[in-house]
Amino acid sequence: MQNPVATINCPNPQCQTPNPLDHNFCQKCRTPLIKRYLRAMGEVIDGDLGGAILVGRYLSKGNRILLDTQPSLPPETTEEIPEAIAPYLKLSPYKLHIPQVYGLIRRSHTRHPIWLLDQVPVYSGGVDSSVEGQLMPELAAAWKTAPALRQLNWLWQMAQLWHPLNTYNVTASLLTPGLLRVEGSIVRLLDLQQDNVTPTLQQLGELWSQWVEESQPVIKNFLAQLCQQLDTGEISHSDQLVALLERGIPECGSSQANAYQVATFSDTGPSRRRNEDSCYPPSGSISATQTNDLLTIVCDGIGGHEGGDIASSLAIETIRERVENLSANWDWHPTTVNLELEKSACIANDTISQRNDTEQRQERQRMGTTVVMALAHQYEIYITHVGDSRVYRVSRTGCHQVTLDDDLASREVRLGYALYREAVQHPASGSLVQALGMGASGMLHPTVQRFIVDEDCVFLLCTDGLSDYDRVEQYWETEILPILDNQLDLKTAAQRLVQIANSKNGHDNVTVALVHCQVKQGESTEHQLSAPAAASLAEDPSFGDPSRIKTQRLSSNPAPKRTGMLLGIFILMGLFGGVAYGFVSGLLPKIFLSSAPKQSPAISETPPQPPNDSSTPELGGRSLLLINSDTTKDASGKSIPLLLRPGFDQSNSKAVLGLIPANSVLQVSQKKQILEEKWLQLKVCSLPQIASKPSPAKSPQKPLPQLNQQAPAINKSSAVNQKNTSTGTYRLVQPGQLGWIRETEILPLSAENSTANTTQLGKCANPVSGSTASTPKRKPSASP
Template sequence: MVKQYLWVEGQGIENYHVGDLLLNRFLVKSSKVLLDTRPEQSIEAQIFDPASVQPYLKLFPYCPHIPQPYCVLYLEEKQSHQEVLLLDQAPIGKCDLSTEENLELSHRYAQPLELAWKGASALRQINWLWQIAQLWQPLAEQKVSSSLLQPNLIRVESSLVRLLELRQDREATPSLAELGQMWQQWLPTANNAIKSALSSLCLQMIEGQIQKIDQLINILDEFLQQSAIAHKFTFTVAAQTDQGLTRQSNEDTYYVTDRETFSNLPLTIVCDGMGGHAGGEVASSVAVEAIAQHLQGVNIASENTTSLVIKLHEGIYKANDLINQSNNQDHRRDYQRMGTTIVMALACPPKMYIANIGDSRAYLINRSGCYQVTTDDNMGCRLVRLGMSFYRDSFSHSNSAQLIQALGVSSSKVLHPRIRQFVIDEDCIFLLCSDGLSDNNRVEEYWETEILPVLAGEIDLTVASRRLIDLANHLNGHDNVTVSLVYCQVS
């Protein structure tokens, strides 16, 4: 089992000692960290305060930046009678545990951004600020943007910015001027290559010349492009698919770009078809061909962020329309309609663009950890996004795995693809896969043994993809399985 270290939001745990076992389940590791010793067992239905928990649930699509509620713990021992919220996927680091406990977190390097800031490359420093800016509007909508103004809550794990917990805004909504004032404190140890430009940016924010978050993000995008000039980006892709041990056909399809077509910038797509042998195979193939063809005419290197996102949307809508039209022409209804999930990755240095619909997933793997960076389009995740259920509780619903959207089953007018951007400032791997691999948390269980060795130069990327296929067949085995690995190297 993947060990569930949980961050404690609230007071009361400090009254216990390291090694105490709460409710015969939660082991105290420090005053702010518990370990669930029985993560495979369900927890009783949660009764929670909507005001404090809703922001986490509504921000669920912004994983891995935002932790998620795991359960509410009612402390009744020692006359405490307090409630604390336990958060999963929080950036718990070695600074939060004793020396002995650090052995179990050997791959985790979460540390306060202020601590990691000094000595970081210009590209990484801008990347961290860019991520904070990206989170500003979603957090403001949930009235928790003040969380981004408290340095003690902002952690980094290699390239990723992650928050320990969320704090409610007080009476007034925080301003970009306040954000500029916080960033200004980091100027003395900013990388010399960006110190002058960053100083000017902070001054503009403080003086109110930059009042809209989109304006700030556009400026930081320009800084990213300028900082990336000093780096060389190399991409290697390995993809494989397998029918699996029980299926009579393979409804999965994958695509890896021709290097010459895209000027050495990779596009890779994984689709998991639905609708049986005559439908699923067709839908996934049509989707892959339509999107690849649409993007072939795009000069990716010359596109800005906005236009590239538009092109990705257009390709997805084109694929959806083709499959949808075929369904209509064949008079397919309801569950007879063929469709497909899709997850795709497009590299345009210094960014990787990830798009998905359905429950095929993308993961980011670096030396600090393995992070799921897509959200499944199923009923369980929908309940979380609506603020109605904790993520782990959502699995108890009978239809939690039922997809709520896929390519080809309805009009593009009601299709909502999600496109995310990740700045590449270090060697890392993006794993795209169908649920034949991701089911039962196989990626989370085996990334250290099967994917991390690629970053260490111990195994070849193609070997790693084959081993993942074999692992999926051996431990899951109930479905087709497709894997695409994108190895990003930065020098």
């Protein structure tokens, strides 16, 4: 008896017709079939023959590769996140290189569930059907035939991954050749391997030394000496290794010629009366360059009754003027470019915020915008984003989303709380955690990524009018891939993507920008890279100083296990999901406001608590502090409100007890060393009489919405609010409250003679419980 023909269900919710796997389109509605290949973890399933369908859904292709035949349905998940799975979630910002957890399979004859990994290095489209479903080649096997720039590019990516993986004790993944796969110029890991012992950079040098003899002549001596310096310990830090590799990349990059062309198109869509999106170059235009830098920007305005189009236009104009005026004078060092792109986003943020204040926009009339931009220069392209507009990278072997949405679903994943496919099912999953114009730029965290362009590819920048409901994943092969073979011109492709968004989604404005990157390899040369000098970096002012870049990499020092989760919350929230400054004010950002709110119990997110330790701080004998100001300075010297927090998670807007007014008396009860910072636990003894009652102008603090709350969904055009003063609209702390603050923030505000005893400054009250959080409102999920 022959097995029935394997089929895959149409992803169109209105169709769901099973179609043979040898077809690329649904035979009924002509929707492109999404072929989602997964890799099984857990107990070995090698006994499952190719062609078998597990639990009625997953088609076994052999070698642990499975095909989901019902990709539009959510997979089975669990509330308990196993320890071995957590690193995948917390490393989700690196999903271009690291697989993500999809779901699990429970089988009666296995003791443990079989976990499934998504976005694994498996050929799934854009290639000959004979290799579809097969693993991509190992890096070692592809090394010999790779150009010199690509070889350095692969090493550079590995060096950048060293510290993030080391943070979660999975660095062994970079030392296991079988796990190192490549998709063109991108290094991709097959899975994550737990560290049994602490890996060292010497071991990385030993692995790289195996590839020296097959390296391209131009980098052979460079790599040999690099490996020697790793072996002797001259290179002792992953950032030092990254810096040395970045010195060699420009010399190899000069051997190839890059040309860039961009096409943009924007449309109001069938259901909106006004287009709040904006783009640069202007919609319908074509720009190209072979020598000059090429800037592309896409913004999705958030404006409620009015203002979204103004905010997006302001962002475009502010960023364009700054970047184009400065780029001619940049030295194009990666650190300089990253910093300037971040500054540009922050300046645009402040421009919109000031416009809100000048026009006295309140509540739902306040405006904001998302932004994604690409800056192409020679052999590299820089991607910057804030919000949930996206950038995808399309090559001949695949399509990958390279940005991580600044929304609640993504935040839940990177904090290790939920799988993405589970998180997006909640009503608030698409609510933004940051966008331009929400508040002061001090709490804004733009994300900047750098890509070495050594192969033909297309970067798609788009608003969620197109990206919602997996439309890019469905249509990239038919609408974007032909660009690479000159079968479709860029302008037509942009227009067709907008038409797909309007006909298949149609719920929002839509804007797309296509950046076509073309590479021409130069003639081979006998020139060799100069030897890397690790010691010379000590004299380089750009290396070793505390970076001003908000998206800087994590510290190389592995955190103790007891603070691993805390470290993840600190760094990942700072890097990729920093909550806008306005979120911790008494005004709830407009993206959470609804015209007809429905109340439901709020389930608060518990802030990280300090470890149990009764040690007493030594503050020069001071146990009571008299505070002389309600503002202090952050690490950059910028004025910020003096806030008391219940824990150490500064990025969580809900984790604020209140503002400490001037002339308050505080008692020091504990001191903690968290990473490289000292924190004090303080109890509020007394407040000045004039400030003992909250001002009527100050409204209660409102928390970020939680995914497990129920509230009516609204669209992204609800209002954005921000605080208008340096201290914000926080409630005041109350006598008896107990909380935490950085030592560097509080001590400069206590007078030299504030060593007075309790009799002089008053007695401390007993701690009181915090108030109950109010229920937030939401915008709809950006995913189905």
